[in-house]
Amino acid sequence: MFETLKEQPADKILSLMTAYRADPRDRKIDLGVGVYKDASGNTPVMRAVKKAEQRLVDRQETKAYVGLAGDPAFSDAMIDLVLKDSVPRERIAAIATPGGTGAVRQALELIRLAAPRARVWLSNPTWPNHPSIVKFLGMPMTEYRYFDSSTGLIDFDGMLADLGKVAEGDVVLLHGCCHNPTGANLTREQLAETISCLQARKAIPMVDIAYQGFGDGLDADAYATRKIASSFDNVLIAASCSKNFGVYRERTGLLMAIARDAAETKVTQGNLNFLNRQNYSFPPDHGARVVTEILTDPELRADWEAELEEVRTTMLDLRKQLAEELRRQTNSDRFDFVADHRGMFSRLGVPTDVVDRLREEHGVYMVGDSRMNIAGLNKDTVPQLAAAIAAVMQGR
Numbered sequence: 001m002f003e004t005l006k007e008q009p010a011d012k013i014l015s016l017m018t019a020y021r022a023d024p025r026d027r028k029i030d031l032g033v034g035v036y037k038d039a040s041g042n043t044p045v046m047r048a049v050k051k052a053e054q055r056l057v058d059r060q061e062t063k064a065y066v067g068l069a070g071d072p073a074f075s076d077a078m079i080d081l082v083l084k085d086s087v088p089r090e091r092i093a094a095i096a097t098p099g100g101t102g103a104v105r106q107a108l109e110l111i112r113l114a115a116p117r118a119r120v121w122l123s124n125p126t127w128p129n130h131p132s133i134v135k136f137l138g139m140p141m142t143e144y145r146y147f148d149s150s151t152g153l154i155d156f157d158g159m160l161a162d163l164g165k166v167a168e169g170d171v172v173l174l175h176g177c178c179h180n181p182t183g184a185n186l187t188r189e190q191l192a193e194t195i196s197c198l199q200a201r202k203a204i205p206m207v208d209i210a211y212q213g214f215g216d217g218l219d220a221d222a223y224a225t226r227k228i229a230s231s232f233d234n235v236l237i238a239a240s241c242s243k244n245f246g247v248y249r250e251r252t253g254l255l256m257a258i259a260r261d262a263a264e265t266k267v268t269q270g271n272l273n274f275l276n277r278q279n280y281s282f283p284p285d286h287g288a289r290v291v292t293e294i295l296t297d298p299e300l301r302a303d304w305e306a307e308l309e310e311v312r313t314t315m316l317d318l319r320k321q322l323a324e325e326l327r328r329q330t331n332s333d334r335f336d337f338v339a340d341h342r343g344m345f346s347r348l349g350v351p352t353d354v355v356d357r358l359r360e361e362h363g364v365y366m367v368g369d370s371r372m373n374i375a376g377l378n379k380d381t382v383p384q385l386a387a388a389i390a391a392v393m394q395g396r
Helices: 012-022 047-059 072-083 099-114 129-136 156-163 188-201 218-229 262-279 286-296 298-330 352-362 381-394
Strands: 092-098 120-124 141-145 171-175 204-209 235-240 252-258 345-347 371-373
Touching (some): 047 286, 047 298, 072 092, 072 218, 072 235, 072 252, 092 099, 099 129, 099 204, 099 252, 120 129, 120 156, 129 141, 141 156, 156 188, 188 218, 204 218, 218 235, 252 286
Parallel strands (some): 120 141, 171 204, 204 235
Antiparallel strands (some): 235 252, 345 371
8 A cells, every 4th residue: 555655745844944953053043943932042831831731730630531622711711812802702613723733724624514615715925834735635726916025015916906806705814913924914904905805705714823922912913813703704713822822732723613693603613523523533632721721810811921022022122133234234225124024934035046055155044935933033143144144145
């Protein structure tokens, strides 16, 4: 049987991680892997997470299965965090999933179950796992324009023109905040126009929100998701706890499916439970319990929000510093957009040969499309990166 298998393409980011580890240079910089790092290059366990885990160790008396949808308290806590009161609770079906990736996968499985002919529209560019999963599931897929690499801005006219071709019942995937890989977010005015376009086309929005709290704050980062959720009869929302709670390896996520009314919610919930059963039966619970403990305990929540704010402002300071250094060292405003982007990532908009030279000549590791993880920097490596970029750009 196995002799029929073919080699699968290597994951570019994982390959980059391997190359970085093998590089003997002391002054190398890892801007590839999408995890938050502090100034010393570590990905720490958040204070509130440590406290919540200790409480669970002291209190938990069983490791028996939870329900197919996961712990209801986790769903309620996450729905409140992401949606607050933007949608009546009786319209929301939800299942716990193995991380945000699991939520995306189960959302696509639900689409395939409910509307197998629906086309999935993805931004160009988007997180590589989006098209990978859609293709693997054999679902029809189309891209819409989103980012102009030459300006570092959203190609909003192109985006609206492409979305104007969406067919009724098609699914349009939008990033809730901190767009990956570009860091460029829609303004509130652009969001309103996008919603109007999708309403006119009778499309189904799907929101992937993986970085709530990393951009402009917890509520500000949820604005787009809440606005979309309140504007349509049906919406899918994949939420991840990996970044804002730092529980990457615990694989903690939630899929929310907004239905038209309570009766439709009941049927949708049953189908979500069915999909979990077919895939992994019962979702992982440890991370979900930790997140629930934090979100429902005032002391832990306050500490978590304070540390999350430190993370957010650190990345904003690094963005501002990098934009200023690049302006100074390149004598150009070409990269000023870095300061205006939000979240962990920005896309520099430089050619692949520049990315290759940055790696080969300066030990700077970023994805081939020039996506870089801002959190991979610190105040000492920002000037080093800016100098490397200036040197390579001037040498072209």
